[in-house]
Amino acid sequence: MERQKLIESLYRFAEIMVALIAGFAISGVIMWLGGYDPIKAYRAMLGTSILTTDPYNLAMTLSFSAPIMFTAITFAVGVRAGVFNIGAEGQMYVGALGAVLVAAMSLPGPLYLPLAILFGSLLGALWGAIAGVLKAYKGVNEVVSTIMLNWIAFWVVEYTRVDLLPNPRDPSKTIEMPEPGRLPILLKGTELTASIVLAVVVTLLSYYLLWHTVLGYEIRATGMNPRAARYGGINPERAVLWSFIIGGIAAGLAGVCEIAGRPPHYAITTGLSNLFGYGFDGITVSLIGANHPLGIIPAAIFVGGLTAGARGMQIVAGVPLEMVKAVQGVIIIALAVPGLLRLLKTRLTRGGG
Amino acid sequence: MAAGSRGAEHLIEMRGITKIYPDGTVALRGVDFYVRRGEIHGLLGENGAGKTTLMKILSGLLRPTSGEIWVNGRKVSFKSASEALKMGIGMVHQHLALVQVFTVYENIVLGLKAEGDARLRIEKLMEETGLKVPLDVRIENLPFGVRQRAEILKMLYRNVDVLILDEPTTNLTPVETDELFETLRRLKNQGKTVIFITHKLREVLEVTDRVTVLRNGRVVGVVETSKATPQQLAKMMVGREVVFTVSKPPREPGEPILEVRDLWVRNDLGEWAVKGVSFTVKAGEIFGIAGVEGNGQSELIQAITGLRRPEKGRILLEGRDVTGFPPSKLYRMGLGHIPEDRQGLGLVLDMNVAENSILGVQRGRRFMGKFYNLLWSSIRRHASQIIERFAVVAPSLDAPVRSLSGGNQQKLVVGRELSKEPKLIVAAQPTRGLDVAATEYIRKLLVDMRTRGKAVLLVSADLDEVLQLSDRIAVMYEGEFMGIARPEELTREQIGMMMGGYRLAGG
Numbered sequence A: 001m002e003r004q005k006l007i008e009s010l011y012r013f014a015e016i017m018v019a020l021i022a023g024f025a026i027s028g029v030i031m032w033l034g035g036y037d038p039i040k041a042y043r044a045m046l047g048t049s050i051l052t053t054d055p056y057n058l059a060m061t062l063s064f065s066a067p068i069m070f071t072a073i074t075f076a077v078g079v080r081a082g083v084f085n086i087g088a089e090g091q092m093y094v095g096a097l098g099a100v101l102v103a104a105m106s107l108p109g110p111l112y113l114p115l116a117i118l119f120g121s122l123l124g125a126l127w128g129a130i131a132g133v134l135k136a137y138k139g140v141n142e143v144v145s146t147i148m149l150n151w152i153a154f155w156v157v158e159y160t161r162v163d164l165l166p167n168p169r170d171p172s173k174t175i176e177m178p179e180p181g182r183l184p185i186l187l188k189g190t191e192l193t194a195s196i197v198l199a200v201v202v203t204l205l206s207y208y209l210l211w212h213t214v215l216g217y218e219i220r221a222t223g224m225n226p227r228a229a230r231y232g233g234i235n236p237e238r239a240v241l242w243s244f245i246i247g248g249i250a251a252g253l254a255g256v257c258e259i260a261g262r263p264p265h266y267a268i269t270t271g272l273s274n275l276f277g278y279g280f281d282g283i284t285v286s287l288i289g290a291n292h293p294l295g296i297i298p299a300a301i302f303v304g305g306l307t308a309g310a311r312g313m314q315i316v317a318g319v320p321l322e323m324v325k326a327v328q329g330v331i332i333i334a335l336a337v338p339g340l341l342r343l344l345k346t347r348l349t350r351g352g353g
Numbered sequence B: 001m002a003a004g005s006r007g008a009e010h011l012i013e014m015r016g017i018t019k020i021y022p023d024g025t026v027a028l029r030g031v032d033f034y035v036r037r038g039e040i041h042g043l044l045g046e047n048g049a050g051k052t053t054l055m056k057i058l059s060g061l062l063r064p065t066s067g068e069i070w071v072n073g074r075k076v077s078f079k080s081a082s083e084a085l086k087m088g089i090g091m092v093h094q095h096l097a098l099v100q101v102f103t104v105y106e107n108i109v110l111g112l113k114a115e116g117d118a119r120l121r122i123e124k125l126m127e128e129t130g131l132k133v134p135l136d137v138r139i140e141n142l143p144f145g146v147r148q149r150a151e152i153l154k155m156l157y158r159n160v161d162v163l164i165l166d167e168p169t170t171n172l173t174p175v176e177t178d179e180l181f182e183t184l185r186r187l188k189n190q191g192k193t194v195i196f197i198t199h200k201l202r203e204v205l206e207v208t209d210r211v212t213v214l215r216n217g218r219v220v221g222v223v224e225t226s227k228a229t230p231q232q233l234a235k236m237m238v239g240r241e242v243v244f245t246v247s248k249p250p251r252e253p254g255e256p257i258l259e260v261r262d263l264w265v266r267n268d269l270g271e272w273a274v275k276g277v278s279f280t281v282k283a284g285e286i287f288g289i290a291g292v293e294g295n296g297q298s299e300l301i302q303a304i305t306g307l308r309r310p311e312k313g314r315i316l317l318e319g320r321d322v323t324g325f326p327p328s329k330l331y332r333m334g335l336g337h338i339p340e341d342r343q344g345l346g347l348v349l350d351m352n353v354a355e356n357s358i359l360g361v362q363r364g365r366r367f368m369g370k371f372y373n374l375l376w377s378s379i380r381r382h383a384s385q386i387i388e389r390f391a392v393v394a395p396s397l398d399a400p401v402r403s404l405s406g407g408n409q410q411k412l413v414v415g416r417e418l419s420k421e422p423k424l425i426v427a428a429q430p431t432r433g434l435d436v437a438a439t440e441y442i443r444k445l446l447v448d449m450r451t452r453g454k455a456v457l458l459v460s461a462d463l464d465e466v467l468q469l470s471d472r473i474a475v476m477y478e479g480e481f482m483g484i485a486r487p488e489e490l491t492r493e494q495i496g497m498m499m500g501g502y503r504l505a506g507g
């Protein structure tokens, strides 16, 4: 059995390598057609993010990894329960809102952070639970409901930002998290805060939850065979709902960390621009990491590195931002394709039975 | 023609086939398997003997670790099922591989180039083979027997000469089985070759021309069916004499454990499936329900085990009203349930042996700690105990249950349920798909449970099984009991009549 597992992991590894090479090759061709030197560009991108010993670059990579590690957990726990929860984006928004609401209160200093975490994860869980209840008890397709909830969250938060919690000194953002409520910066002069520690801890906890607790067992059994789960004394509806709640907590924490642990803003900015997209990036991170918490950690660091390397690519290799975005997109999609195909395959075959 | 081949006599020659699975399981050890043109060839063997593996190799789904395959005097090496199909070899799996949401017609032509006269050809095939299937109905809306016919038709439409059927009768009613055999004989007359896997000796004797017996990955013998006896075949399979009857010490039944009163249950389509059934199962008693499958037995069991809500009536467990209780509660009160659909219901195929060994008792004190954490060492010990006690052949505790042979999957379910030490065991088709030795063993276990004072509710489509094991029998027909009696009070003819809807006079 050990051998089979080994073979399987080798196979997965080979798959990722092939996808990686394909992704880099395709974007290389795109850059080459656009008149840029792909080798130089890649050197700059990786050399300023992952393949470097420069602590400032590494710190930048890690600070980009934290939020997408959280949101990847949201998606992964959903997949384990057999649902396609793409609502991390909205759950993250409301989580951030929760943190800003706490920031707007006048509290004793040490209370800001724990309250923000509590409030943000609670709101995230609540937002997830809405889709969860709709899915489990009303049979509403979770893809549709989470997309709608993402937009509702977007406008609710944007409205609140403008009308209720504007920053008196800076109209482009909300009230800031006060100094004592901020997560400590790990490396002076960088954006790297204890967010990454929190993200890794939450990821490890989700691993423990899925494979070492009864709830995780019941969630996984439900995801693999809801009929057998019911036979096994499990309430599959409840297991699905739990997966949304747990996912909502993780996404909510992503939002909290962007407020309490991401210099320079410590607030929600216009158009939610400092949050926008992390929820969706989490989906690809999860797919790259085989929807497994322990795969998500390296996957998040890699994708974080691509984001962090964008700067290097622009400055060192002179590639314009639009091209950089295209390159990132192609590489991420190439990496996510194997996982996505596998997921769709199991979904389709199961959908039949 | 290649040297050394006897293609004239044998359509198929598999020589020295060895198969080692990636996890190191040796499923086949140098098997020679020959099939003559135009015969119905039986393949017998215990659970895990390697029958399915051998046939998957022949049909191109698996590649042998070593060995040669010759078809029609030519050496072949299939890289996929479609290559085997091109050589005229097609397999119908035990768990059918049809697309549920497609119609029969769509399934049959799936993956083939569109042909104008496809429909006509299929209709002609149906005519010739007697395989009648409604072409425009979705698979999910058809009974199992009809689905199977569709799958056979699909293979014939692809012009197979060799049709492999893996345990085709396990999910068929007796009537459907007879119809299938009729079809097989007809195909044989048309010159097709059939390979037929089964555990039922009676079926082998009835329909095959020759039989190959496998044991533990080796061929132990090839016999002409006309010269074989059931005892001989059983002995070849198991390697020892097999007793076909279970000894049952007399026992006075005790307190009522399960009481069912005027129970009414609907099926998925909203029709009445169980219409006012009442009975009692006492401690120390096996209560058997016989009847042609599809007469409400499944819905009755689902209602009793908490998987389906009854519309009317009461279910009492040890005198307590448990009508509408969820399975988790019923398990805590002492219910064990061996479901008829082990793959869809009784197991999570992608979970491993250890994980499956606690399905239903995962929140039991032995397996769950204070913080809702799983006590893995205790779980693994429990799983190894089941494996040991019930002789489950599994590569390891970490192997997904999917990789166990069908019979060993069933043994795992039975072992898990019996090791709960339940007060009431509901056993639906407990020996379906099991070889003679395992069947004997599980029947003995059920009788032991009963003799030790447990109540057993047995539902089986195998009339012999019900007659042999039960202390009392009910025959179910269209949702009603046609009568309840002791087995010795009934003749087979009477039971046959009751299965056809005649009420037991004075019962």
Ligand SMILES: Nc1ncnc2c1ncn2[C@@H]1O[C@H](COP(=O)(O)OP(=O)(O)OP(=O)(O)O)[C@@H](O)[C@H]1O
Binding pocket: B021, B022, B023, B025, B026, B027, B045, B046, B047, B048, B049, B050, B051, B052, B053, B054, B393, B394, B395, B402, B403, B404, B405, B406, B407, B408, B433
């Ligand atoms: N995918 C797999 N990986 C590892 N071992 C396997 C796999 N499939 C089957 N085996 C093992 O190979 C052996 C032969 O299995 P096979 O399914 O061929 O048996 P079988 O004769 O069809 O049994 P049954 O009558 O129970 O269906 C068994 O020990 C089984 O556990």
Ligand SMILES: [Mg+2]
Binding pocket: B051, B052, B053, B166, B405, B406
């Ligand atoms: Mg088999």
